[in-house]
Amino acid sequence: MDTPWTTHYEPTVKPSLQYSTEPLISLLDTAVANYPNQVATNFVLKYVLGGRVAIGGSLTYRQLKEAVDRFATALHGLGVRKGDRFAIMLPNTPQFVIGFFAALRLGATVVNINPTYSPRELKHQLADSGAETIFVLSPFYPKVQEILAETPLKRVIVTYVHDVLSFPQSILVRRTQQKDPSWVEITPDRTTLLFSTLLAEYPPAPPKVVIDGHDVALFQYTGGTTGAPKAAMLTHYNILANTSQLLNWMNGLKPGQERVMCAIPFFHVYGMTVGMCFAVAIGAEMIIIPNPRPVDGVLEALHNERATIFPGVPALYIGIINHKDIDKYNLRSIKACISGSAALPMEVQEKFGELTGGRLVEGYGLTEAAPVTHCNPVFGTRKSGSIGVPMPDVEVQILDLETEEPLPIGSEREGELLIRAPQIMKGYWGRDDETAKVLTEDGWLRTGDIVKTDGDGYFYVVDRKKDLIIASGYNIVPREVEEVLFMHPAVLEAAVAGIPDTYRGETVKAFVVLKPDTSATAKEIRDFCKENLAPYKVPTQVEFIEELPKTQVGKVLRRVLVEMEKQKQAEQIQQEAS
Template identity: 55%
Template structure:
């Protein structure tokens, strides 16, 4: 009999090693909460706070949310959407997203999460690849769809607007502002175009009778596309029901029916969807929706007034709160627990946030392909600096060799050895949509998911990310881990944000470049930053270049996109070479050079 995994010794009291996964469709989470807490507010959207205690807001109870999603399921059935067909959701965080999400599941459809900022080209790829037959979107997004709809299988378009759930006169007032921003548009009537609110009014709350099995695919979650063309992870009822039930005991001080979860992370991203929306619904808590996660002032007000208790986010969000000039004006002490993901959580950011809120902020880890959470630090137990934490219940993480042996298997490594992290658990996806070859590259014959992340495990079972394979910088033969350099940059008192990337260099192959955003009102020089790094890093790790920026390129969930920084450098160097070829009497910087 093998010994139990070493990480179990560091679980908080009451957290089980394994969980029993109910064989239910995912939408049953809503059905059960509507039965237990019918009159509790399930979803609340706050657009703006007004004087005299007023607010521009809307809310649904669990009974209302259950009924509206039943109506939407009936509407989809009436539009001819059959079980197994795909319905795309291209919405910011709104109550309508939650209604459409659970309604599509009740209709037996497969949801396709779509980033609302996609260009027509990106939208065409995702809709054509998924074969979506219907899409729910803001009217202001319709023109992007109109440009490419004929190259897709989309037959039914369902439009809604941010202001649709508001009451008069706020609906009219907000509508004017949203129209000015281009979020509301007039779309000419057509047989294939419908209004969501009209569909909900027209149909009874009698969803079609469907058979939904645990292993049925219910969600296509497209990966970020950082390593090529975006591909869709097929997530099943079992995958998502498992991940929610794995998270519930991790929050050891959870109070069912009483939590107030901040829905600032985009729901179209798997992290915001699972750890925000699904988690809130499963607990019978109130999901307080913020459509714009970049409005830090508004988020501070929401936490203060709505008494938010759980705030899933990314480091950039917590950094923005820590450094907001008015943060001391708000009482944020209602925050009990925050799970951070999407990027490495700097120690300084976590420490400062906990000082402000008196809550706990811990780093976790996951992927779209794992629904997403695979590991997390104990919220009230022992945390390890720089660690992604412990595998959550019913999950094992292994560190394996980077290359398979002669039998095709990967050797499992011991504590302290660096290798690729692989995930074993019920949350691991079924595979990539229509890409069996790609699936075979990441899911081995044991069913383990190969993450592409290089990491290690310590003697106590805590895991650490060394870095992505593709992000490793090889400068003059030395391996440089970007995260290590970034941690040092975050230690500088003037630095707000930082990213490090390897850029092409004719002498070193690659060289280390730092991109730095300074705190408001601060100034610094390149020499100052490099001198600070020299104090804390070996010489070969010190950035040879430092570029100051007002902001860093990020994904919708705040993850810095190093690939865009590298691509900018490649384009810049190519332009310099082209200019030099066109005028050999000048060097790449346009300076005159000596010629014979």
């Protein structure tokens, strides 16, 4: 296959790598061997006392390993064995890192669970995965209790935020949290156990478990926007391969000296790989932020903790560059940032670079690929609107949307992106039919994304196949319209969706969030679009909203916008009928 993009790799980037078949726990063991006294987790709690007070705690890699091994010993004593599913329902905390690697030490499979899930969503994921153990933060324990009898769970391990803090912060945080309405006092019983007690009672002496690199390390649920969530089975090899690709891609790393801002949730595959695993792989300090909202907390941490690597999402970077007090913060420690999960306007990349002196580039990935497959060169040529070029050892095909024949790279014709690479998942857990829809017999993953390429081999995501708007027979890609909306000086964020229309079938509606202290009318927005788009692509409706609905990692939920609009239309019809 012709791969013109390798000529645009930076000089230090190898076009092909050798990938380890060791278990994923080897990342931690290697970091401990090389950097035992380097800070591993720097837990930053902001506004805990209702003010600008930094409270937190840190663990060195040696201390982290001891906690991991104590917890693994405890889990084994409770009956957790190789292949068992171990659910983690935690925000970003040191406990997440401890639980993740403790499960891997035993050869168990981690099941990442979003702590904001409703009891209904939680029940589905636990039942589907067959998890018998869950590790949960105390405020979320009532959700588990509510559906406990309807799940396969045999044991619930509860942790408090202060469990990993040293004196006197632990006492201070505990007393503060006890005043909060979300405080839950846990009474241990046969099913419910306390993390702090287990760590105190068990020695750091876990059993030796033989783990193959192709064993499943993680169930990462995906597809919630298109139907019932299903678990992508990611192996130790998949995650290690993607981590190795990222290490190869990032220029000028100093192992044992970097500080990685971990504001993206670890329970999301992006935060897990690009944040946690990447950091451990180079013996970096993880600056752990439990909640990136409001963005003030992230800015405080960047300013005070001097982060050097900052993976994030567009919404986070947009919030930072538009912060009213941005001039009060020193962000010059930042060297490099990779943005994922959504389109990143070039003006955001450039503005962020001006503020920090570092480089912000757009990448691309998906859960089924652990997740990163494409990225703009960090310090090389980045192109506006492009997700960059394939990572080393990532094979690609672009299939014509009508004929499904492969399109030549550089033709600029649009088609569905297929990927074959060492980080591609094993399949969907218990969903052979769904697996067959996306994984071909010869290992190609159908992404469902429509892309095109230029002559240099840079890729551009046109849109999701399912998000195409078909108005009066014309195909309209929301991202193209959104790029124009972002050009308007008053627009902070924008999303475009196809809404039902009796005449056109669907019509284009723009949902716009304005920048602070600016104004615009719907007519002004539409007139601006008319200057930059073909008539059939211009939004027929514009609605100004305070905030776009997003996932935990900042991906705009177009389906929610569409459902909101359908509900409005239904209510209007009902009113007219009455």
